[in-house]
Amino acid sequence: MKASARIAAASACLLGASIAAAADLTVSVRDLGGAPIEDAVVFVYEASGKFAPPKEPAVMDQIDKTFVPRVLAILAGTKVRFPNKDDIHHHVYSFSKARKFDLPLYKGEPTDPIAFETPGLAKLGCNIHDWMMGYVLILENPYFAKTAKDGTAHLKNVPAGTYKLALWSDRRKEPVEQALKTVSIGKDEKVSFKLAFGPLKLPKPPAVKAYK
Amino acid sequence: MKTALLIALLASAPAGASKFDDVESSSKIPAWLKVSGLVDGRAYTAGREDSWLRQGTGRLRYGGSNGHDAARLSLSQASLVLDADLWSKASFHLHTNLTTDPPADHSPIGIFEAFLQADRKYYGTGVRARAGALMPLLSWEHPDGAWSTRYTLTPSAIGSWVGEDVRVFGVEAVAERPIVKPVVGRFTFGTFIGGDQIGRLLWYRSWALHDYQADIAARYSTPNGTIRPFSEIDGRAGYYVRGDVDILEQLAQVGAGYWTNNGHNGQGRGAGGPVALPGPPVPGPGLPGPNLIGADAEAYRTEVQHIGAKAEWKRLTVITQTMKVTIQRANGGPIDWSDAFLLASYQWKKWRASARYDRFWATNLDYGFAWTLFGAYDFDVRNQLAAEWVYLSARPGEPVFPRSQVDRLFQINYRLRF
Numbered sequence: 001m002k003a004s005a006r007i008a009a010a011s012a013c014l015l016g017a018s019i020a021a022a023a024d025l026t027v028s029v030r031d032l033g034g035a036p037i038e039d040a041v042v043f044v045y046e047a048s049g050k051f052a053p054p055k056e057p058a059v060m061d062q063i064d065k066t067f068v069p070r071v072l073a074i075l076a077g078t079k080v081r082f083p084n085k086d087d088i089h090h091h092v093y094s095f096s097k098a099r100k101f102d103l104p105l106y107k108g109e110p111t112d113p114i115a116f117e118t119p120g121l122a123k124l125g126c127n128i129h130d131w132m133m134g135y136v137l138i139l140e141n142p143y144f145a146k147t148a149k150d151g152t153a154h155l156k157n158v159p160a161g162t163y164k165l166a167l168w169s170d171r172r173k174e175p176v177e178q179a180l181k182t183v184s185i186g187k188d189e190k191v192s193f194k195l196a197f198g199p200l201k202l203p204k205p206p207a208v209k210a211y212k
Numbered sequence: 213m214k215t216a217l218l219i220a221l222l223a224s225a226p227a228g229a230s231k232f233d234d235v236e237s238s239s240k241i242p243a244w245l246k247v248s249g250l251v252d253g254r255a256y257t258a259g260r261e262d263s264w265l266r267q268g269t270g271r272l273r274y275g276g277s278n279g280h281d282a283a284r285l286s287l288s289q290a291s292l293v294l295d296a297d298l299w300s301k302a303s304f305h306l307h308t309n310l311t312t313d314p315p316a317d318h319s320p321i322g323i324f325e326a327f328l329q330a331d332r333k334y335y336g337t338g339v340r341a342r343a344g345a346l347m348p349l350l351s352w353e354h355p356d357g358a359w360s361t362r363y364t365l366t367p368s369a370i371g372s373w374v375g376e377d378v379r380v381f382g383v384e385a386v387a388e389r390p391i392v393k394p395v396v397g398r399f400t401f402g403t404f405i406g407g408d409q410i411g412r413l414l415w416y417r418s419w420a421l422h423d424y425q426a427d428i429a430a431r432y433s434t435p436n437g438t439i440r441p442f443s444e445i446d447g448r449a450g451y452y453v454r455g456d457v458d459i460l461e462q463l464a465q466v467g468a469g470y471w472t473n474n475g476h477n478g479q480g481r482g483a484g485g486p487v488a489l490p491g492p493p494v495p496g497p498g499l500p501g502p503n504l505i506g507a508d509a510e511a512y513r514t515e516v517q518h519i520g521a522k523a524e525w526k527r528l529t530v531i532t533q534t535m536k537v538t539i540q541r542a543n544g545g546p547i548d549w550s551d552a553f554l555l556a557s558y559q560w561k562k563w564r565a566s567a568r569y570d571r572f573w574a575t576n577l578d579y580g581f582a583w584t585l586f587g588a589y590d591f592d593v594r595n596q597l598a599a600e601w602v603y604l605s606a607r608p609g610e611p612v613f614p615r616s617q618v619d620r621l622f623q624i625n626y627r628l629r630f
């Protein structure tokens with residue numbers, strides 16, 4: 001076999017190995033009564049490697065005086081746009097340790113997106129509409145997903161290996177470290193969390209507009 | 213001290229908390245309780261006349277001392293506001309204030325508002341009911357928490373008077389629904405007891421500009437007697453109505469209303485029937501004289517008519533309001549106190565600049581104007597550094613009160629919200 005053919009064969013083997021080494025994981029999140037939990041974020045708690053954030057910014061809209069999505073999960077270093085699609089002003093802010101910022105009264109799109117560099121949680125509010133509440137969860141690796149209405153999240157292309165899988169939800173008060181689950185990517189295809197969750201508190205605008 | 217404790221409580225999180233935790237949710241404050249408030253610390257320099265709040269003749273919050281200018285520090289307001297969810301659509305609201313500059317002989321701490329509130333929607337109509345010690349909807353300048361001003365430190369003469377002299381003990385209902393898109397209509401009705409001496413402070417001092425917020429046990433000691441604006445004397449309930457129209461929510465709002473304590477003039481001294489009040493009235497510190505209208509235990513019929521409008525266009529906010537306060541006398545006919553102001557405020561990023569012109573007058577008693585210039589920098593939504601200059605000129609009506617008066621105040625304020 002010629003050297004070039006050997007190299008090609010070896011490359012094909014390596015490629016095949018790397019494809020086989022990454023797998024998807026389906027995670028089901030339910031409360032103790034079996035009800036599905038939406039807007040929970042499941043993520044690999046620790047993963048080695050350096051991960052470049054996406055070039056395209058993520059988006060946290062304000063639509064009808066509500067943050068959309070209510071929960072946004074991003075990789076550390078990702079920039080986030082905060083377009084205001086209402087006809088009125090918003091004043092978006094965060095006082096969280098992970099990212100403090102405020103965007104004074106604006107309509108439309110603020111000039112620059114906000115970069116979220118530090119892993120953690122940024123809780124969002126609006127200084128004009130007290131009830132508005134949103135979350136940006138900033139994660140250290142790209143292996144995360146948010147649960148849909150059926151309580152299911154799909155993690156894609158997680159490298160083979162054994163990891164601790166974490167879950168975050170604004171309906172849980174306990175630190176995420178209290179509910180870590182060990183998973184073996186390549187072996188496990190489905191994992192489920194069954195935990196205690198607090199009541200869902202969706203933003204509640206007042207029935208009568210305050211005189212503001 | 214209380215505030216420091218509160219902030220510590222808010223910031224506290226369970227040991228071993230994760231960086232992914234919502235620190236506020238995991239603090240020791242239960243989810244059904246919302247704690248908020250503000251602290252205003254102030255440095256000021258003021259003109260020679262001491263403030264009416266300390267039985268001086270000045271019409272501003274702060275004044276000089278013994279005929280000399282003064283420069284001092286003040287904790288002008290520290291507010292703690294609790295909102296407790298009682299059940300899904302009802303809550304309890306409590307607002308307490310602390311200041312180092314209360315009126316003479318009055319407590320530095322007190323309750324500003326305390327009421328139960330319920331709100332819900334019925335077939336597209338939003339309804340809100342409140343019951344307790346309320347601030348009726350009269351001022352256009354206090355949109356923020358703890359009934360605080362947004363556009364200036366010192367509200368207009370109207371907002372100042374509302375803060376010092378108006379509170380009701382009763383029930384209020386507000387109904388709001390879209391009329392034609394994008395127009396929303398809102399109607400307010402309230403009835404109350406207390407307030408039988410509301411307006412007497414105007415008679416004593418005429419209009420003033422300050423940001424002192426009276427508590428529900430308000431009492432103003434004057435050289436000529438004690439004014440208790442919220443006392444109930446004649447046993448007659450007052451009421452108020454107000455109608456508002458909003459266009460595109462924040463683009464333009466117009467509102468007008470009527471308020472009366474329905475007081476029975478002069479009643480309450482024991483023997484039945486109204487008594488003749490002395491006249492002509494002779495106001496107090498700003499306009500020194502030997503008499504104060506009526507007596508401490510008498511009711512006065514006070515009526516308030518007001519109309520206002522607010523428009524927001526891009527970064528500019530414009531507010532205007534006019535108010536007429538009429539106090540009926542048992543003899544001599546009614547006296548009107550009127551004020552009108554125009555305020556423009558411009559916000560650019562973290563900066564805000566505002567200017568307001570007040571013009572006020574009272575039938576044959578008082579005539580004056582005030583300018584207020586304000587600038588502020590918001591470090592964030594909780595921390596603000598502001599500076600304000602207030603100039604007030606009043607010329608009491610001749611020939612009874614030939615003395616004109618000028619009050620000046622420059623103040624720098626640091627406001628912390630939590």
